[in-house]
Each structure stands twice: as structure tokens, then as C-alpha cells.
Amino acid sequence: MILSKDCAQLYIADYGTSAVIRISGRATFASSVPFKKLMNTLIDRDCEKFTLDLSDCQLMDSTFLGVLVGLSRKFVNSVGSILLFNPSDQVKDMFDNLGILDLFGSVNSLCVESDLITPVPQDGVTNKSELAKNSLIAHKSLMDVNRENEIKFKEVALFLEENLKTSLKGGAAD
Secondary structure (H helix, E strand, C coil): CECHHHCCEEEEEECCCEEEEEEEEEECHHHHHHHHHHHHHHHHCCCCEEEEECCCEEEECHHHHHHHHHHHCCCCCHHHHEEEECCCHHHHHHHHHCCCHHHCEEECCCCCCHHHCEECCCCCCECHHHHHHHHHHHHHHHHHHCCHHHHHHHHHHHHHHHHHHHHHHHCCCC
16 A cells, blocks of 8 residues: 555646646655546646646656656647646656656746645555556556657566556455
């Protein structure tokens, strides 16, 4: 089980057709599930422009980045739909090293009304099968968008596929 203390804290300022999402802490595989759920909920409500405030984001792992790539593919113009604000050099290097930086736009300033920023509640627990499935989809997105990522993540994807097959055979829903 993955507890919420392992997840980055997410905050949102929802403006209807646009939203600012602050990602605070370490954006890892554990954070990717609640982040994806939040984004999909907003997209279902016709939100079409997102600014990710990365001022307090210490790092993003490949699963989280793959989720971002997958979400960006839902938009005709992903560069204008998902914007990055103030990523650290380390986070920016991760985007660049995976060949995905050009999929996202950037903004140099951010004006958010502080009374509109609210923490995103997280259910606290995500099962291993859901995490593995989410991670597999994320890594496949990274491989699809940049062929060089196939070399980096082929073994990871195979491991996750085997892990999912094993958990399905065993009926484990942990």
C-alpha cells in the first residue's frame, strides 16, 4: 500500500476552463495516480488549459513524467494546453533528457489568487496493481513519444507487464 505521505501534495486554483495546479514535493509514481485522477476530472469538466506550478516540486520521476505526456496527448495543442511554471533545473533536465520538453509550453510569471488555492484531497491509499498499470501506461507513453526512450524503459515496461500478469493470476487486489 502507498500512503499519502509518499505523495507530492497537490493544490489547485480552478478557474473553470483553466486551472493552476501546484505540485509540492517529490512527484513520483505514488503521486501520479491522484494527479492523473485530478487532471481527468478537470478535463471531463471541460477545463482545457493547465498551468503546473513547479516552484516547490523537488523532482519528477519517469512515471509522473509519462503520465504528463499521456495527458498532453488528449489535447490538439498540448504545448498551449499544459504550461510549466518555474521548474527547477533538475526537473527541466528530466523533461529534456526524455525528449518531452517541447511538448509543453512555459510561462514566466504566475498570478494566482491565494484564496482560490485549495489542497487536493487524496484518498491516501492506492493498490499495487493500480500503480503498476498506471506506471506501465506512463512508460509506454514515454516510449511512444521518443524512440530513444525505448532503450531506457523497455526492461521497466516488461517488468511491469509481468508484475501485472502475476497479480491478475493470483487475484491479488492489494
